[in-house]
Amino acid sequence: MSTGHVLLGLLSRGQQHGYDLKRAHDDRFPAAKPMAYGQVYASLERLHRQGFVEPVAVQRVDGPDRTVYAITATGRAELTDWIETVETPFVHVANPLATKVTVALLVTDTAYATTCLERQRASHLDAMRRYTRAKTDPSLPIHEVLAADYAIAHLDADLQWMESALQRVAALGEAIAT
Incomplete structure (x- = not known):
């Protein structure tokens, strides 16, 4: 699973900041390992550098500023490509x-x-x-x-x-x- 692609999928539902994305991930993927906040923010920064997301607002909610992100058209295209790519079965399975x-x-x-x-x-x-x-x-x-x-x-x-x-x-x- 690609963390970036999961975040793009969550952002496809609407603009969100990192805290909301972490909560949405943990709620939507209960069988997955919970995502760390640092992982969310590092992935958002990487997605921003790739042009897949863009900051659209800064909110202050009882604490530090929170940057709100939106998925870009390029990000939607990347997400669609990822979803439609057939996963190759692993040759070497860790057991x-x-x-x-x-x-x-x-x-x-x-x-x-x-x-x-x-x-x-x-x-x-x-x-x-x-x-x-x-x-x-x-x-x-x-x-x-x-x-x-x-x-x-x-x-x-x-x-x-x-x-x-x-x-x-x-x-x-x-x-x-x-």
Whole structure:
């Protein structure tokens, strides 16, 4: 995810200052890591240098001055290009679970690696249950339902991988031992 593109998307709804953009990001993308204020302002400065946003006003609201930004026509074109660009699947996928299992096998034995995988599986199942309960709440906004669906799909893929890994741990342990 490009922070700049997310900010352009939020600005496409209307003029805002950094504080409002941070809050809007955290509200609209509840499954994402909260955005730091410094990240917002650094991204806005970069977007301004690129001609994608422009300052349109300065407001004083119980504190320091706040610069209000608007998306430019160039920024809208950039946002459209980004949205319409098909994401290429990653060739190298970082998998911290696979790394942990391999290290667990290096450190001890297959029983330990198996126990670690089983604990991880239980944690994933708990998270999957929480997301499933949350997304069935009729008052949940659609962007949170979409985020829950995405999380569930990824948790399910991890669980499938864990099942496969549990079946392969003994063979992997033997390969590492040699």
